[in-house]
Amino acid sequence: MNKYAANLSMLFNEVEFLKKFTLAKENGFEGVEYLFPYDFDKDDIKSELEKNSLKQILFDFPAGDFASGDRGIAIFPDRKSEFQEGVHKALEYANHLNCERLTVLVGIDNGKFKKSQLHDTLIENLNYASDVLKNTNIMILVEALNTIDAPNYFVSNTEHSRKIIDEINLDSVKVQYDIYHMQIMEGDIIRTFDNNKDKIGHIQIADNPGRNEPGSGEINYENVFKHLAKNYNGWIGCEYAPLGDTVKGLSWIHNIGGKSA
Numbered sequence: 001m002n003k004y005a006a007n008l009s010m011l012f013n014e015v016e017f018l019k020k021f022t023l024a025k026e027n028g029f030e031g032v033e034y035l036f037p038y039d040f041d042k043d044d045i046k047s048e049l050e051k052n053s054l055k056q057i058l059f060d061f062p063a064g065d066f067a068s069g070d071r072g073i074a075i076f077p078d079r080k081s082e083f084q085e086g087v088h089k090a091l092e093y094a095n096h097l098n099c100e101r102l103t104v105l106v107g108i109d110n111g112k113f114k115k116s117q118l119h120d121t122l123i124e125n126l127n128y129a130s131d132v133l134k135n136t137n138i139m140i141l142v143e144a145l146n147t148i149d150a151p152n153y154f155v156s157n158t159e160h161s162r163k164i165i166d167e168i169n170l171d172s173v174k175v176q177y178d179i180y181h182m183q184i185m186e187g188d189i190i191r192t193f194d195n196n197k198d199k200i201g202h203i204q205i206a207d208n209p210g211r212n213e214p215g216s217g218e219i220n221y222e223n224v225f226k227h228l229a230k231n232y233n234g235w236i237g238c239e240y241a242p243l244g245d246t247v248k249g250l251s252w253i254h255n256i257g258g259k260s261a
Contacts, residue, residue, distance in 0.1 A: 002229050002258055005031035005057040007204070007239040012246045021048035027250055028259070033058040033237045035066070038089065042096040049097065057235045058101040058141070058202060059093070061129070062086030071145065072105030074125045075118040075154050087129045094138055101202055103141045103176050104129070109152045118154055126168050133172065139201050141176035146184040157185050158192050165199050174201030178239070183208045183219055190227050197231060206240030213240055215252045222256040229258055 006024040008017065015023065017040065024032050032054050037045055049056055063086075064070030064079070073079045073086075090102050106122055109115070129140055144161045145153045155161055161175045177200045179189055186192060193200065207217030214221035228236065242249040253259050 002225055002232075003031065003235050004029060004253060004257065004259065005033045005235045005237045007237050008032050008034040009036075010239050010241055013242075014246060018044060018048055021052045021054055023247070025052035025054055027247055028253070029054070031055040031057040031235055033235075033239075035060050036062070037093050037097070038062060042093055046097055056097040056099040058103060058237060059090075059099060060103040060105055061090045063105040064107075070107070071150050071153060072107040074104050075107040075109070075113075075122045077113055077117055077121045080121060080125060083125050084128055087132050091132060091136070091138070095136070100137055101139050101141055102129075102133075103143050103202075105143060105145070106154050108150060109154050111152075122154070122164065123167060126164070126173060130168065130170055130173055138172070140173045141201050142173070143176040143178060144181060144185070145178070146181040148184055149181075156181075158182060158196055162196055162199055175199050176202045176204065178204040178206075179219065179224065180204070180206035180208055180211055180240070189219065189224055193227070194231070200232075200234075202234060202237065203228070203232065204237040204239040206238075210243075211241050212243045213249045213252050215256050216243060221252075225256060225258050 006029040008020045012020040012023045021032060037059050064073040073083050094102060109118060126140065133140065142155065142161050142164055144155045144157055147153055147156045165173055165175055175196060177193065182192065183189060205214055206212065207214050207219050209217055
């Protein structure tokens with residue numbers, strides 16, 4: 001059976017962040033993820049996790065000024081110190097919240113540097129993060145984003161993600177495979193998953209177009225979920241924008257997601 005984690009950056013926006021944990025539990029989730037915890041006190045988040053018997057599945061390394069358009073800083077030679085400081089901040093939160101997955105958003109190519117410089121900086125920063133986390137059980141994940149929502153994002157397909165992971169060549173660094181982003185960029189979801197499942201450390205979902213609930217768009221999620229149930233034992237993050245009320249929209253998880261009521 002697939003294991004679904006509620007993405008609290010996207011779901012339950014009817015309430016403030018710290019109240020979302022209870023709603024996640026009440027609606028059958030056993031794990032949660034989100035973009036960033038850093039605006040909240042670690043103890044407050046931990047209290048909500050423990051009160052609701054939830055597992056913290058994933059969050060992202062600090063990724064610059066997200067509200068102003070940053071989608072990561074790991075590729076920029078002039079922001080290496082900022083990224084590396086963020087690694088320690090993320091580790092502090094991850095240790096406190098018992099989180100075993102941290103995602104790197106790499107950044108949008110702003111044209112200031114050669115692509116070779118962006119690549120080399122990304123590899124250097126991933127190696128730095130790996131070294132800092134080497135005595136932990138934390139997995140580092142590299143996520144590709146589509147270039148419709150994030151124009152000029154540096155890593156935008158599974159092949160590029162895989163090349164980066166292969167170059168790092170550490171079991172602790174893997175691909176975060178977001179089906180929504182990769183449907184836009186390449187499609188062929190099941191075959192791409194099969195060809196890369198040895199390097200995939202986490203999956204996220206949303207339908208396309210619209211980035212809404214599974215079953216609302218063009219992706220045959222019923223088949224995708226059946227395939228994942230047989231071939232993947234990790235968590236699946238529900239990182240989608242509900243079309244309406246979050247709770248009403250969760251009917252997909254029983255109708256096509258394979259989870260019993």
